[in-house]
Amino acid sequence: MADINKSFLEKILVQQKPLTAEEQRDPFFPILIRLLSNLGSSISLEELDDITTGKRLKWFAENYRRLELYKGLDPIEKAYRFIFLDHLHIKKGEIEVIHPNRNKIITRSHNWCPYLAACVRMGLNTRDICKGMNENSFQAMATLIDPHLIFGRNYEKIRPYSAFCEEFIEYVP
Numbered sequence: 001m002a003d004i005n006k007s008f009l010e011k012i013l014v015q016q017k018p019l020t021a022e023e024q025r026d027p028f029f030p031i032l033i034r035l036l037s038n039l040g041s042s043i044s045l046e047e048l049d050d051i052t053t054g055k056r057l058k059w060f061a062e063n064y065r066r067l068e069l070y071k072g073l074d075p076i077e078k079a080y081r082f083i084f085l086d087h088l089h090i091k092k093g094e095i096e097v098i099h100p101n102r103n104k105i106i107t108r109s110h111n112w113c114p115y116l117a118a119c120v121r122m123g124l125n126t127r128d129i130c131k132g133m134n135e136n137s138f139q140a141m142a143t144l145i146d147p148h149l150i151f152g153r154n155y156e157k158i159r160p161y162s163a164f165c166e167e168f169i170e171y172v173p
Helices: 003-015 021-025 029-037 045-070 075-087 114-122 126-133 135-145
Strands: 095-101 104-109 149-153 165-171
Touching (some): 021 114, 045 135, 075 135, 114 126, 135 149
Antiparallel strands (some): 095 104
């Protein structure tokens, strides 16, 4: 058995917790568990960030034509719909959207998330993993939509330490 599979199985067996229906349905979840199982030993958080960014930019290249659906919307709304609804498949009932001003959108999501599930299962801190593995990739996507967009998170309001994950997209001229 390859080391990565052994590491994966050891992590799952240590947790002694069967996979949930959501974990079983998500084809990325076992890959994520395998990657995180090797964090620090054979792969760094920076390398995981590169993998995630490459994955998201590949998806962007394959799906950028969907942005035409949002023609006429401001860049913030376009990025929100493309990233959160199209890419992450968050349903409108799983996300609260706040518009504090015309240059910023704040989202509070409580959808199922493979990163949250993997971190909880493996005892990892979502603040570290989400910042290290996801923030750059979302920023790269936002920049491709409009170079004036900034993507960020409020790490005081991130699950499981909060009831939701709070993120924002801001237009900075």
